[in-house]
Amino acid sequence: MDYVSLDPSRRQALRMMSASLMGAGLVGCADLIPQGIGLALLPNPLTDPAVYNFALNLEYLEAEYYRRGVYGQGLPGELIGPNPGAVLGGRRVQFRTPWIAEMFAEITEDETNHVRFIRQTISSSPLIEINRPVIDLQTSFRVLGSQAGLGPNFDPFADEESFILGAFIFEDVGVTAYAGGADLLADDDSIEAAAGILAIEGYHAGAIRATIAEMGPRMIAAADGIARARGAAESPDNQRPNRTTVNTVAGPKEQLISAGEVFPGEVVISPTDPQGRSFPRPPQDVLNIVFMNPDKDARRGGFFPDGVKGVVRHARNANHGRTA
Amino acid sequence: MEQIDQDRRSLFGFTSGEGALVAMGAIAASTVIPLTEAVAQQAESLTDIDLFNFALNLEYLETDFYLRGLGMTVDGVFGTSFGAPVKGGRKVQFSSPAREGMIKNIAGNEVAHIRFVRAITGSQASQRPPIDMDAGFAAVAAAAGLSDFDPFASEMDFFLGGMLFEDVGVSVLKGSARKLKSLALRESAAGLLGSEGYHMGAIRSVIYKMGDTWRSRAAAISEFRDRLDGPQDLDQPPVKIGNMANITPANENGIALGRTPEHALNIIYGNPARGIMAGGFFPEGFNGRIRST
Numbered sequence: 032m033d034y035v036s037l038d039p040s041r042r043q044a045l046r047m048m049s050a051s052l053m054g055a056g057l058v059g060c061a062d063l064i065p066q067g068i069g070l071a072l073l074p075n076p077l078t079d080p081a082v083y084n085f086a087l088n089l090e091y092l093e094a095e096y097y098r099r100g101v102y103g104q105g106l107p108g109e110l111i112g113p114n115p116g117a118v119l120g121g122r123r124v125q126f127r128t129p130w131i132a133e134m135f136a137e138i139t140e141d142e143t144n145h146v147r148f149i150r151q152t153i154s155s156s157p158l159i160e161i162n163r164p165v166i167d168l169q170t171s172f173r174v175l176g177s178q179a180g181l182g183p184n185f186d187p188f189a190d191e192e193s194f195i196l197g198a199f200i201f202e203d204v205g206v207t208a209y210a211g212g213a214d215l216l217a218d219d220d221s222i223e224a225a226a227g228i229l230a231i232e233g234y235h236a237g238a239i240r241a242t243i244a245e246m247g248p249r250m251i252a253a254a255d256g257i258a259r260a261r262g263a264a265e266s267p268d269n270q271r272p273n274r275t276t277v278n279t280v281a282g283p284k285e286q287l288i289s290a291g292e293v294f295p296g297e298v299v300i301s302p303t304d305p306q307g308r309s310f311p312r313p314p315q316d317v318l319n320i321v322f323m324n325p326d327k328d329a330r331r332g333g334f335f336p337d338g339v340k341g342v343v344r345h346a347r348n349a350n351h352g353r354t355a
Numbered sequence: 356m357e358q359i360d361q362d363r364r365s366l367f368g369f370t371s372g373e374g375a376l377v378a379m380g381a382i383a384a385s386t387v388i389p390l391t392e393a394v395a396q397q398a399e400s401l402t403d404i405d406l407f408n409f410a411l412n413l414e415y416l417e418t419d420f421y422l423r424g425l426g427m428t429v430d431g432v433f434g435t436s437f438g439a440p441v442k443g444g445r446k447v448q449f450s451s452p453a454r455e456g457m458i459k460n461i462a463g464n465e466v467a468h469i470r471f472v473r474a475i476t477g478s479q480a481s482q483r484p485p486i487d488m489d490a491g492f493a494a495v496a497a498a499a500g501l502s503d504f505d506p507f508a509s510e511m512d513f514f515l516g517g518m519l520f521e522d523v524g525v526s527v528l529k530g531s532a533r534k535l536k537s538l539a540l541r542e543s544a545a546g547l548l549g550s551e552g553y554h555m556g557a558i559r560s561v562i563y564k565m566g567d568t569w570r571s572r573a574a575a576i577s578e579f580r581d582r583l584d585g586p587q588d589l590d591q592p593p594v595k596i597g598n599m600a601n602i603t604p605a606n607e608n609g610i611a612l613g614r615t616p617e618h619a620l621n622i623i624y625g626n627p628a629r630g631i632m633a634g635g636f637f638p639e640g641f642n643g644r645i646r647s648t
Binding site for chain 1: 452456460554561563598
C-alpha cells in the first residue's frame with residue numbers, strides 16, 4: 032500500500048507540484064531558502080514558514096473570536112502586525128456557567144499563544160505576511176446560521192449556547208487543517224510544533240463537542256446543522272477518496288454529533304475517517320470552508336472578506352498536488 | 356489576565372525544539388534531545404514500523420479498556436485473538452446516555468486504530484502481549500494515593516481511567532512526530548494524534564465540569580504520571596488555574612507536551628527507573644523493539 036511505501040521522493044514530487052502551481056504568482060523565488068535534502072536547487076514557495084503563515088490566518092480568526100467573546104476586546108496591538116485588517120463584530124458574552132467561562136478563558140489563552148508562537152517563528156522568513164487579515168465575525172455567522180437552520184440572525188455572542196456553537200464551527204476545522212498540513216512540513220522542529228498545536232486543537236474540539244452533547248437534543252441538532260453547512264462549503268471536487276485510506280472508501284468529510292457509525296448510541300465527540308483518524312483537510316478545502324464558498328476559484332468571503340494572507344491564499348492554488 | 360499568564364508560564368515551560376524555533380525567529384535547525392546511551396541505542400535504528408508497533412501495544416490496552424467498560428472485548432469485536440489474554444475489567448453502569456455514547460465513540464475509534472495500525476505494520480505487527488488491568492490499576496491506585504480507585508466502578512471513575520492512558524497516548528504521538536520518516540505515515544500519525552486529542556478534550560472537560568472531587572482525583576493521577584516519567588514536568592491536571600480551566604495540557608506556546616516512548620513506558624510499567632522491561636499493566640512488557648524504559 033502506498034501509505035507504507037511512500038519515500039522522500041514523494042515529498043519532492045508533492046512540493047515540486049506545489050511550486051509549479053503557485054510559482055507563477057510569485058516574484059523573488061530565488062531568495063527563498065530551499066527546504067529538504069532533495070530540493071537544494073529548487074526554489075520552493077511552499078516552505079515551512081509559508082505553511083505556518085497559512086495556519087496563522089486561522090489562528091487570528093480563532094483568537095479574535097474567543098478574545099472578543101471572553102474579554103470584550105481583540106488581540107493586543109503587538110500581535111496583529113503593523114498594518115492589521117479590521118475585525119467586524121464580536122462582543123463580550125454573558126456567561127452563566129462558571130466552568131464554561133473558565134474553559135473558554137483557557138481556549139482563549141491557547142489560541143492567543145498560537146498566534147504569538149507562529150508570529151515569532153515565521154516573522155523573519157521570506158514572503159511572509161504577518162498582518163492580521165480582515166476578519167468578519169458578523170455577516171459570516173448570519174449567513175452560516177441561515178445555512179445551518181439557525182435562522183437569519185444567528186449571533187454567536189448573544190449567549191453562552193450561541194458562543195459554544197460558534198466555537199464548534201472553528202475547532203473541527205483547525206484540527207483537520209493541521210492534520211492536512213502534517214505532510215507539508217520539512218523541518219523536524221516545525222513538524223513537532225505543528226503536532227503539538229494539532230493536539231491542542233483536538234482537545235478544544237473534543238471539549239466543545241462533549242459540552243454540546245451534554246446540553247441535549249436541541250444543541251446537538253443545532254451543531255449538526257452547522258456540520259452540514261460546513262460540509263456543503265467544501266468543493267464537490269474535494270469529496271474524493273482519501274489517498275491514505277486502507278480501503279479507499281471516501282469517509283464523510285463531516286461527522287454529525289448524532290451520527291456514530293460503529294456502535295449504536297454513539298455520541299460523536301471525535302469525528303474520524305474509517306481508520307479512526309481525524310480527517311486531514313488540505314489547505315484548499317480549509318479555504319473553501321472559511322470563505323464559505325465551494326467554488327474552486329474562491330479567493331475571499333465568509334470569515335475573510337478580503338481573503339487570507341500569505342502564499343497559500345486561493346482555493347485553487349492551495350492545491351498541493353493531492354488528487355485521488 | 357497578565358498575572359495568570361505568568362503563573363501558567365512559570366508552571367509549564369518550553370518543550371524540545373520550540374525554544375529554538377522562536378529564538379531563531381525562523382524555522383531552521385533542529386535541536387538534539389540528549390538521551391542516555393542505552394536509550395540512544397534503542398532509538399538509533401528505529402524504523403517507522405517500530406514506532407507504530409509501539410503505538411499498537413498502547414492501542415491494545417486502550418481498546419480493551421474502553422470495550423470492557425461497555426461489556427465487550429477486542430477479541431469479541433474482531434472475532435479473533437491478536438495474542439495473549441487480557442485480564443480484568445467489567446461493564447460499567449453508566450448513569451448518563453450522553454457519556455456512555457461518548458465512550459462508545461471513543462471505543463469505535465480505538466477499534467479502528469487497531470485495525471489501521473495492524474494494516475500499516477502488516478506481517479511485522481506486534482502480537483498483543485499479556486495485559487493485566489487488575490494489577491495495573493491496583494498499582495496506580497496505590498501509587499496515586501487513591502485507595503478506592505476502580506475505573507470500572509462508576510461512569511466518572513471510568514473517565515479517569517481513560518484519562519490515565521490517553522493523555523499519555525497524545526504526548527507520545529506528539530513526541531514521535533519528528534521521528535517518522537514516511538510522509539504518509541506522518542499524516543496518519545497526525546490523524547491518530549488528533550483523534551486521541553478529541554477523546555481527551557471530551558473526557559477532561561467532563562471531569563472539569565464535575566467539580567472539585569473529580570478534579571482532585573484527576574490531579575492525583577496526573578501527579579502519579581509526573582513522578583514516574585522523569586524530572587521534566589510533562590503532565591498537567593484538569594484543575595482551575597486563576598480564572599481558567601486546564602483542560603488542555605499545553606505549554607506557554609499553546610503546544611501539547613511531548614513524551615518519549617521510554618517515558619510513556621515508565622508510566623505504563625509503573626516504574627520510574629531506566630532499563631525496566633515490564634510491570635504494571637504489562638507483566639511481560641511490550642512486544643516489539645521499543646520495550647525498555
